[in-house]
Amino acid sequence: MKLENFKNGYDVTLGSSLALNEKNDCAVRAFANAFNISYDVAHKFAEDKFARKAKKGVKNMFRTLNELGFATFDLFSNTLFPETRTYGIHPLTRSKTGKVVNHTYRHKEVSHTVKTFCAEFNKGTFIVIVAKHALTIKDGIVIDNPNYRFTGYRRIVESAVNIS
Numbered sequence: 001m002k003l004e005n006f007k008n009g010y011d012v013t014l015g016s017s018l019a020l021n022e023k024n025d026c027a028v029r030a031f032a033n034a035f036n037i038s039y040d041v042a043h044k045f046a047e048d049k050f051a052r053k054a055k056k057g058v059k060n061m062f063r064t065l066n067e068l069g070f071a072t073f074d075l076f077s078n079t080l081f082p083e084t085r086t087y088g089i090h091p092l093t094r095s096k097t098g099k100v101v102n103h104t105y106r107h108k109e110v111s112h113t114v115k116t117f118c119a120e121f122n123k124g125t126f127i128v129i130v131a132k133h134a135l136t137i138k139d140g141i142v143i144d145n146p147n148y149r150f151t152g153y154r155r156i157v158e159s160a161v162n163i164s
Contacts, residue, residue, distance in 0.1 A: 005118060006152075009135065009143045012039045019043075026134045026145070027058035033136040033143045034127050034163045035087055037073050045071065061129055062098040062159040066091050088164040092121075098129070098159025114142060115153035117160065125163040130155040 012032040013019035016039040022028070025043075027050070032042035046052040049071075050064055058064075072086045092100050102112045102120070112120070114135075117128060122140035133155075135144040144152055 005141045006149045007141055007143045008146050009033055010146065012042070016040055021055075023055050024057040025055075027052070027061060030127050030134040030136045030143075033138070034125050035071060035073065035085070037075065037085075041073055041075065045073070057132070058134070061134060062091070062161070063096070065089050065127065065161050066098070090162045090164065092126075092160050092162060098161070100157055100160050112157040113153065114155050114157060117157050118142060118153075121160075126160050127163060128160045129158045131158065 009026075009029045012029055019025070019039050022043075028039065028042045028046050031037070031045055032039050035042065035045075037045075046058060049068060050058045050061065052058050066089070068089055070086055070088050072084060075083045075085060091098055100112050100117065102110045102116055104116070104120075114128065114130065114137075117126075118137055118140045121137065124139065126137045128135050128137055135142065135148075135152075137143070142148075142152065148155075
């Protein structure tokens with residue numbers, strides 16, 4: 001099966017010399033895609049707010065996003081028309097782990113898969129955390145690594161935050 005509502009998450013790395021030497025940067029790409037910012041600005045955000053080291057992943061992503069509550073970006077600061085954007089970050093659940101329960105199952109508590117998450121939360125922008133990976137879902141469209149186009153819809157959603 002192939003995800004029809006899929007977009008390549010690597011598109012944000014085009015034109016970035018910083019991205020050429022990176023690995024384990026799924027969180028950076030998730031930030032860039034969710035906040036509509038460049039890869040370099042997202043890289044700096046991950047470095048400043050999450051203490052991310054080069055070529056290393058982000059630790060405690062849900063907890064840190066939950067504590068931040070909002071993100072502000074100064075864009076085009078060295079141009080004639082600088083712009084500041086602020087986004088709210090809202091967890092979908094009050095639990096410390098951020099687990100989002102799929103309520104279509106009545107007989108037991110079950111987590112969402114990426115596919116069922118897209119079906120239920122098909123409006124808005126979300127940073128979704130699955131096992132050792134982060135991705136963006138915008139209006140029901142999965143923005144992720146191209147290799148997850150065929151099998152990525154089965155992954156279990158560990159936590160998610162809404163970006164507004």
